[in-house]
Amino acid sequence: MTPYRSPISVPSLTHQGERCPRGAPGFSLIEVLLATLILTTLTGMAVALVVQAEKKVQNQLSSTTLSSNAIGALSQMSREIRMAGFPSAGSFTAAAVSSYPGLVATPFVAISAYDLKFEADTNGGGRVEQIEYVLPAGGQTLVRSSTQKALDGTLLTSTTVSAPYLANVQNQIQGKPLFTWDTDPLSMNPFPQNVRTVYINLILVSNRNKSEAPVNVTLMAACQRMSP
Numbered sequence: 001m002t003p004y005r006s007p008i009s010v011p012s013l014t015h016q017g018e019r020c021p022r023g024a025p026g027f028s029l030i031e032v033l034l035a036t037l038i039l040t041t042l043t044g045m046a047v048a049l050v051v052q053a054e055k056k057v058q059n060q061l062s063s064t065t066l067s068s069n070a071i072g073a074l075s076q077m078s079r080e081i082r083m084a085g086f087p088s089a090g091s092f093t094a095a096a097v098s099s100y101p102g103l104v105a106t107p108f109v110a111i112s113a114y115d116l117k118f119e120a121d122t123n124g125g126g127r128v129e130q131i132e133y134v135l136p137a138g139g140q141t142l143v144r145s146s147t148q149k150a151l152d153g154t155l156l157t158s159t160t161v162s163a164p165y166l167a168n169v170q171n172q173i174q175g176k177p178l179f180t181w182d183t184d185p186l187s188m189n190p191f192p193q194n195v196r197t198v199y200i201n202l203i204l205v206s207n208r209n210k211s212e213a214p215v216n217v218t219l220m221a222a223c224q225r226m227s228p
Contacts, residue, residue, distance in 0.1 A: 067217050070204050073142070073166040074219050080131055081198050081223035084108060084118035087128075088227045101153035102128060107225060108192040113177035116198065119149060130155055135169055135178050142166040142178075170203045177201065197224040 085107030105119035114135040128149040144165040171178040180199045187194035206215040
């Protein structure tokens with residue numbers, strides 16, 4: 001006869017009153033909205049910093065380009081104006097000057113606040129050129145032109161024009177002279193042949209860039225004639 005055994009009681013896997021978890025806890029709507037707001041704010045700040053940095057780079061590039069172009073133009077202008085009147089009549093015999101008056105350069109043919117015209121053999125090739133720098137009325141583009149002088153003293157019909165020679169020149173708009181000058185008090189020559197020194201005052205403003213902040217550059221030079 002099989003002996004009687006009492007049933008084995010199996011302990012409960014859960015404590016009394018405790019429920020099994022149904023899964024990981026989720027986020028409430030308020031938490032989602034708060035996280036979205038923070039992320040949007042941080043993204044906006046990052047974009048603003050990038051835009052500001054780009055504007056700064058654009059300003060630097062505009063300033064560098066404008067300065068480089070202006071310095072190159074001013075350097076050429078200064079060199080050529082200093083050579084105004086070269087070669088002079090003293091460089092040749094009286095007979096050569098009489099036979100070939102085109103050998104001699106007239107220092108300054110015309111000069112005003114926005115127009116300068118003079119003669120010089122700027123490249124030393126034995127040919128005199130009449131060179132003009134002019135900023136047209138109401139314009140912002142400085143133009144350079146040159147015309148060769150014939151040996152008989154007349155000007156050739158062909159003229160080389162460098163336009164635009166330098167853009168964004170603001171002198172006319174701001175009412176400030178591009179050229180000023182002083183004369184030699186001891187010279188017996190009439191004006192403007194008695195001009196001794198020409199002063200250049202270049203005022204430039206760059207085109208509007210992405211930052212909408214135009215760049216201003218002002219360059220000045222004093223050009224004293226080398227030839228008497």
